[in-house]
Amino acid sequence: MSKEMAVTTIKNRLPEEISSPVLTFTKNQVSSTIVRKAISDKNDNDDDDKKSSSSSSSWEIKNRPQDVNIADFLDTASFLFLKVLDTIDDAYTHLRRLQAEESYIDTSSTVVDCLEQWNDDTDPRPKLLVIGSGWASHACLKIVDSLDTGCRVLCVSTKNYFLFTPMLASSSVGTIEFRSIVEPIRDANPTVSFIEGSISDIDPTNQTACIILKSGTISEISYDVCVYACGVQAGGNGNSISKVPGVSFTNCHFLKDVSDALRLRISVGNLLERASRPGLTDNQRRNLLHFVVVGGGATGVEYIGELTDFLRDVTSKERKGAYALLSSFTSITLVHGGTEILPQFDKPLRTKAVTTLTDRGVDVRLNTRVAKVESPTLVKVYKKKDDDDSEQQQQQGEDGSVYKEEEIHCGIIVWAAGTAPVPLTYKLLDKLPLSTKQKSYQGRIPVDPWLRVTGSPPGTLFALGDASVIVSSTTSCDSYDGQLEDDDGDRKEQHQQHQQQEDYILPQTAQVAAQQGAYMARLLNRKYCLSGFTTLPEEENHAKESTSTSITARSRPPIHLAANDGDISSLVRLRGSVEAKPFRFLNLGLLAFLGGGEALSQIQFGGSSDGNSNGNGDGGGYKINEAGSTGFLLWRSVYIVKQVSTRTRVLVLFDWFKCKLFGRDVTRL
Template identity: 35%
Template sequence: MSIEREKLERLIKKRPYALFLAEKVAEIVEDTVEGLFKSKSNNDNEAASSSSSPSDGQREKVVVLGTGWGAAAFLKGIDTRLYDVTIISPRNYFVFTPMLAGASVGTVDYRSITEPIREINRDARFLESLATDVDEVGKTLTCESVVCDGNSCEINEFSIPYDRLVVTIGAQTNTFGIPGVREHCNFLKQIEDARRIRTAIVNCFERANLPGLSDEERINILTFAVIGAGPTGIEFAAELRDFVEEDGPKYYPTLLKYVRIKVIEASSTILAPFDKSLQEEAITQMNRNVEFKDISIYRLLPERFKLVELLLDSSVKEVTAKTILLNDGNTINYGLSVWAAGNGPLPLTLQIVDKLGDEQSSEQNVARGRIVTDAWMRAKGSNGSILAFGDCSCTTEGPDGPLPATGQVAAQQGEYLAKLMNKGYDLSPTINTNGGIVTLPPTPKPEYQSTVSESIANFSTRTGEYAKPFQFLNLGILAYTGGGSALAQVPTGPNAEPIKGTGKIGNALWKSVYISKQVSWRNRFMVVNDWVRRQIFGRDITRL
């Protein structure tokens, strides 16, 4: 085995947990100190800074695809004095996706959980368009922008060159080829989805309120089917239940007896990422008796009324405009269906995978349509010119191996890559071997001085010649289960029992984390304002 291969294998091993935590703490301190002095340094040394920074023609052209979790973290960190950054996305804002379930029933407003991408990095150029083709040899990107004026729309196509292409476009909903899902189910990945669902919920109640309908017809209209019992599906069902219990008596008291929320899950449990005890707690919360502040509502309900029903070990075979056919032969009539059952690659992701050749195709049994990267976010087969992270990518080597498709992972990856680039690491160093040219891990500039956090990483890996690979720090998972209760699971170390929170304590953790993770103080203020407004006035059912 060559010396370089030995170093590489040592480098991509998981760093010891205690040292890794020390490394992350040192990083936080370094970032804090840098942030405190950055503004003063920029003001006092503006002229010197401009003269020492590369000119526009010398700066490396970095094109970022996407405005999601990974892109937002990358854009917050990347130094635009060193790089000429252009953002390409059909969406000109970041959305706090964990709160889409709340937005879909009016718990929070749509604008409270969005932030203009230009606010995240004002020095980067943003082009509202869709990337349609990548020329990885010529390093150019083809884009389409749709400009609409009234009822007519015009498609404009243009090309943009790049030195580095950062792909963080996320994923689309995976329908697994089940007939009728894309045509008849609502998804919950974008603001438009939440707005559509919110309108559809009110439509169902207004339709059921019309005269001349039988009880069976009203039950069918007011049956809400949620397919998928992961965090998205459970949180939406919980938010919908809150809407029925808290606002239903005020607006639709005579219709509440017809409402049914059915959560359909192919596996034998819900919230698969959570510990078994928390899964059981979530099942208990979802199965709890209906709760209304107005006790007169109970007299209108049938005996043994059950608002939420969990249908486990139930996979969907087909969806039509009004029914869901299960594999066991049972049929569910519904008024609104929400599909929350998995992710799949976007067309551009598949195109990039195809163009990068054998280094991508040989690992698609694990990647499943995603861009295969090494532990430094470099797409295999691109020689470092294409960098990918988040839901559109899959790391098949390195300290963690394939990681879950979550915003937490994407955000940490984006932050890591921005730091790597800011420090001037060569992302595509090569070495000639008897087997041909091999791409090595990123190497630092000769004059670069390691930070404390990097020194700890170098000690862990026993090599300081290359950049440390990305290693994920799991900060925990959260899920709202309705009625002011939530689940929280925070890991404490390898093979150690995690810290768990349920009920009101879990809800306090859930709220505090969601507030702290908002990308701006504006968002934090607006979300808290929405929560207070809901407590005082309830949710708004106006259809605009």
Template identity: 30%
Template structure:
């Protein structure tokens, strides 16, 4: 295909700087003069929805969009959705990595089969709001393998669902030495480092001090992710490490460091239960604020030094550098500001959903928490809204300017769940921290937690994988191969 070969020949040497004063671009960025891409849709073609991101929000939108009305184009640096609630289980071998990764083509089959729908492994670099065009740059394994190239995509409707990134609070050394837990690659890195430390600590000649450091796993952040990972790790240590690494079983331990209270969004009774269970599992709870992160130790604000072999950073999320670069009105906290219909009010045909957006102060609504259930609900709502717009003839660019959009997006919290290891979990079904509702703990909660997440896994294929992985782990234990 000559046009595709021509697209591949675009090199990074032709990059030029876009003028920050040009009002057509909502943020200034490097881009090339385009030689290929998707041109604006013609009257005899379906309108095109471009989705930036493949997280909970973007994938739920793509799953619900009517492909008889729209062509769907997804632009994302990963070709799958991660089922994040079960990601911690993959770090210790309770689940396989592919069990929590859902290919985009399975979520929306039209991307693989329809002639006008595509998935592009790329990042958005700029948005031309006058011409309804997004400028993209491909994701590669580095310039030593393949130079990234640039292309453009014309859109009729644009949905920004690019998610958020881990908060580091500007603390020195976090990005260099800590591991986050948001992607499958992060879980793989944690598993490899954990098993490497286990094997190194068993080598003759290692000092007692170095052995304790290598086997000290430190988790920063006492939210649901940090607590669940600590619980999974303590289970791994109690049931597998102490059985298969007898020489080092008394050296390995987990420390969870939180500035305030763990699981602050949960009921006080549930927090106390979680603290008791984690302590019983051997997790050390420390209160403190990290001041500096060094290659083999962290320093707290009171001067305490905590050596570590594995450091997992789980302190919440905030707007990414991409979102920061957008010259758009922002909600409190720096997210993209949206109205009650999840539109970006200052732009025509542009919507935003998921962790990257929040209600503008002018709406009088609070910014919703960065939760999977919020993103999923927003994706479902916006899919229905766009389908309705398309059926009423407003799918093409600039054709829905004065259209009545109907019901506004309203979020109702369904509750929170977290596992703390040892077949124990917490279930909090209150709609708010101050509200009243059912809350429970123990084995029944753990069963509810597993059942709920098993039903929320996107495909039957992955539900089967998860169920088989759980059964295999229960019978034979976790796999400790370092692959």
């Protein structure tokens, strides 16, 4: 191999190569070649080449032409181009609204009572009810046209703020402050009315919703279009969120909301103080400072990353940490039921995650499940027995495996192994006329490819984000074809394509929720007829009153009535398409913080929704994988860019700087 240039084909890379930061670039099945310009004349063999990969100064990425799937590439490129156009469109709507905000707030006719405004019959604009203030709702509110040309918008949520969840783990140990990652929802769009309260019931047929205000007052309101984005919960009303006995707020800590992070921060502080008290045995101190995290997904792993940093910080003897004398008593155990942590990431990154955590002293227990949480300080686990034995035995199905039980004593249990639908979602599912198949999505509300809730009057109820799941047209609408007899050939062909789609099950992530929120706002801003009907209003009303089967059977893609009648300006705005395109997710990749200035970053364009659909670490699309300190830089850069306001961006930067300078605050207030 030349001294100037070392060529590494990713296909031949072994997982262990990732122990130093690496760059990989993947197109469908591994098809790319990285040509690395050597920086040192000493790199005269492959081994040296691998060692120096972390310090290389320049990378050149080449695709072998015969491996490039042109159709796939063009599809991704055109999709990205359309996304850019959408973003310009959104920015225009946003700017137009910013200009109008001044006069909107100053106007003398502003009514303080937002329900009075909502029920004002003289206002011709349709009534859009948005439930929730999370990722999906925030994205929708930010760009929805709520001026004279758009809708009357009312947002109802149990919280009056938006939370940047990816940084919740950081706030739970004091790396950043809670207020740095929340944004008042009223600031997202001042022309939208907001009520802090809980929606207790929705009647999809009559298009009404029941609001319980914080004061206890109950109001019923009607809507024309409702956007349901209530997300999921980690636990509620003290109920167990898991089938595992003992998983409750009393025994476990969760990480879903600011209140969870605050509770966790206080509890960890309490444990450090308790372990510092005189008269304890070493064993008691060890148990108090033993942290058990259940669940090796992104939330569990990121919390461990933050916790290891926190403990190193406050127990460091060199840095004269506040609890330096306790440094030898702290320990962390990660309990994970699967064979690998972070299953969404590519294989080499998953391997890197385990190595990093283990190197930092975390006891990573794979193939280990929680049998019961006995108390806040005792958890019973069972582990696949002899998993170091023959590979054949490890590959046996769960039923055939042999397990051994073990008790783990600890100071705190953090449950990061799953979520559950909020009670309102169950209530809504009960009201919808759904088949057994349509109800089989683990409490997620089935929606059609345009995010309309299956079984609701067409175009009136939409569900986005974690609470929903896109099911195929065949599942969401049984007799679709029969309605298309009068349509022209193109539309019919397009409909048949939708019908042939499989369920489009997307991961429950902020990325998906935010893209769905923006998609929803665009459907409204572009004034599609959301039901897809071209019939007269009387007939639509009749349809609503008729049986649920006929409602779903009548579902069609949202259609633009003016463009359908040949209106050129509308056609230009809709880029030549009379029908709304179904929602399509642009996968931008995954990030996970590991602690110690290291992170995994799997930047991706296109490809499968979870980035890893085939389980072999290749979900298609164009990828750049980074691990270690470069991954950490990417992680921080992306999160700063993704902040929803300049205020939070500045606060987060300031908190990072403060933490670097003074360490984490351990005061117990």
